[in-house]
Amino acid sequence: MKKSIIIATVLTLGFAVPAITSTSEVEAAGEVSYKTCKELNAVHKYGVRTSANTKNAVKSQKDGKITYKASSATVNAKLYKLNSKLDNDKDGIACEK
Numbered sequence: 001m002k003k004s005i006i007i008a009t010v011l012t013l014g015f016a017v018p019a020i021t022s023t024s025e026v027e028a029a030g031e032v033s034y035k036t037c038k039e040l041n042a043v044h045k046y047g048v049r050t051s052a053n054t055k056n057a058v059k060s061q062k063d064g065k066i067t068y069k070a071s072s073a074t075v076n077a078k079l080y081k082l083n084s085k086l087d088n089d090k091d092g093i094a095c096e097k
Contacts, residue, residue, distance in 0.1 A: 037095035047073040047095040057091035
């Protein structure tokens with residue numbers, strides 16, 4: 001009898017918890033448009049990129065050549081699309097560091 005009560009309680013709680021939605025869950029889902037890179041970088045330290053294959057375009061100050069380097073930015077196409085206005089160099093990474 002105790003087993004069935006415990007199982008019923010666990011199942012009840014298991015179904016109730018996913019229904020709760022917090023602001024951080026909405027942000028984690030990528031549904032936030034930030035006003036500045038400072039705001040975006042507070043949540044996504046290295047910025048946001050469109051895909052795992054997107055590389056950071058770095059322009060040399062010495063000769064002006066562009067090289068592409070690996071990035072540690074968060075991969076989230078939906079979040080990038082909402083914040084693409086913050087991608088000044090249009091390399092597919094918003095607010096890269």
